[in-house]
Amino acid sequence: MPVARMLRQVVGQMPGRPACGCWTSAPLARFLGTSPRQIPADANFYSSSFSGTDQPRVLITGGLGQLGVGLANFLRKRFGKDNVILSDIRKPPDHIFHGGPFIYSDILDYKNLREIVVNNRITWLFHYSALLSAIGEANVSLARAVNITGLHNVLDVAAEHNLRLFVPSTIGAFGPTSPRNPTPDICIQRPRTIYGVSKVHAELMGEYYHYRYGLDFRCLRYPGIISADSQPGGGTTDYAVQIFHDAVKNGKFECNLKSSTRLPMMYIDDCLRATLEVMEAPAESLSMRTYNVNAMSFTPEDLAQELLKHIPEFQITYNVDSVRQAIADSWPMNFDDSNARKDWGWKHDFDLPELVTTMLNFHGSDTRVAQAN
Numbered sequence: 001m002p003v004a005r006m007l008r009q010v011v012g013q014m015p016g017r018p019a020c021g022c023w024t025s026a027p028l029a030r031f032l033g034t035s036p037r038q039i040p041a042d043a044n045f046y047s048s049s050f051s052g053t054d055q056p057r058v059l060i061t062g063g064l065g066q067l068g069v070g071l072a073n074f075l076r077k078r079f080g081k082d083n084v085i086l087s088d089i090r091k092p093p094d095h096i097f098h099g100g101p102f103i104y105s106d107i108l109d110y111k112n113l114r115e116i117v118v119n120n121r122i123t124w125l126f127h128y129s130a131l132l133s134a135i136g137e138a139n140v141s142l143a144r145a146v147n148i149t150g151l152h153n154v155l156d157v158a159a160e161h162n163l164r165l166f167v168p169s170t171i172g173a174f175g176p177t178s179p180r181n182p183t184p185d186i187c188i189q190r191p192r193t194i195y196g197v198s199k200v201h202a203e204l205m206g207e208y209y210h211y212r213y214g215l216d217f218r219c220l221r222y223p224g225i226i227s228a229d230s231q232p233g234g235g236t237t238d239y240a241v242q243i244f245h246d247a248v249k250n251g252k253f254e255c256n257l258k259s260s261t262r263l264p265m266m267y268i269d270d271c272l273r274a275t276l277e278v279m280e281a282p283a284e285s286l287s288m289r290t291y292n293v294n295a296m297s298f299t300p301e302d303l304a305q306e307l308l309k310h311i312p313e314f315q316i317t318y319n320v321d322s323v324r325q326a327i328a329d330s331w332p333m334n335f336d337d338s339n340a341r342k343d344w345g346w347k348h349d350f351d352l353p354e355l356v357t358t359m360l361n362f363h364g365s366d367t368r369v370a371q372a373n
């Protein structure tokens, strides 16, 4: 049968599009067949759906990385310790294992993921597993598997069990042909890293599942995230975390990006709050399903100047890593997040001075700050 005719027949079997612009999942799932990997017609029947008055039951994948433990702590304060399950393929340190529910979950194992969702009556899923930009370039096939195949598993489980799904994207989803200063939500996206390609794929697949199956997919493009009590996992913006450790410990830092490399950045507290705010936003306030979010934008030199105000003897030197530099040179310099601010009221708390003070206080350099002031 000619493809166009077949498509007309399929579309003809579908119900009218509801006002929200979504198609319901059931007719399509019937059309797709009955493989366990496919979304069943009666997907909602299986789910313990979140009524809006109950607390969500949360699963975080890839939770032992830079952001996951902070997210678990943040969500546990809001929803209760036992309602938030952290998962990863790595062994958790004692304090994390004893701090709340932890479970092994490999996102490449679809059955394992589905079992966890069913057995724990999960209603919200935060999908944090990924290989970041620099480490992804060193392990392209693993990055492709984790970031793309893993995402497919997560999307299918989420659609099958009617979950609200958060997938973070990144400034790395843009490339050298995107406008860089500022970078709007909607513009050309031709990233040159496997990380960026996989994140554009995640944005598009999530939005497709939303419009096609009604999946409640929500996505923020994070800037480089700066945290005090967790280590970054192999990205291009890692220097902006390491610099604080080295400044406090040794009074000096060797930077692997050029002094003039401007990138969007955010303190972790703002990142976690943005994540919860977009997850709690009423669906009708979301004019899009993927938003830029931003806080500040700086170069290594700007950061060093701010550190010097607190640690007058601080020294920065440069030993440029060509892989990371090429990645950074293709990324946004400033991020336009006006849609997030307009639609669901996003507002950051931390600019560069507050970031530096907070990070130094955390690393125990209060004495030096006091002396410098």
Ligand SMILES: NC(=O)c1ccc[n+]([C@@H]2O[C@H](COP(=O)([O-])OP(=O)(O)OC[C@H]3O[C@@H](n4cnc5c(N)ncnc54)[C@H](O)[C@@H]3O)[C@@H](O)[C@H]2O)c1
Binding pocket: 061, 062, 063, 064, 065, 066, 067, 068, 087, 088, 089, 090, 105, 106, 107, 108, 127, 128, 129, 130, 131, 132, 146, 150, 168, 169, 170, 171, 221, 222, 223, 224, 225, 226, 231, 232, 233, 234, 235, 237
């Ligand atoms: N940290 C940032 O600056 C930043 C910025 C933009 C977007 N993001 C996104 O936020 C998310 C979390 O970032 P992060 O910095 O915590 O990453 P990270 O690299 O620190 O942690 C990723 C985690 O994924 C886990 N993982 C790897 N393979 C897995 C598998 N097969 N199954 C389950 N888990 C697996 C790893 O063990 C690791 O703990 C990622 O999706 C990342 O792309 C982070």
Ligand SMILES: C[C@@H](O)[C@H](N)C(=O)O
Binding pocket: 132, 133, 134, 169, 170, 171, 172, 195, 222, 223, 224, 225, 234, 235, 236, 237, 238
């Ligand atoms: C920006 C972000 O996605 C990550 N920190 C990286 O540099 O790869």
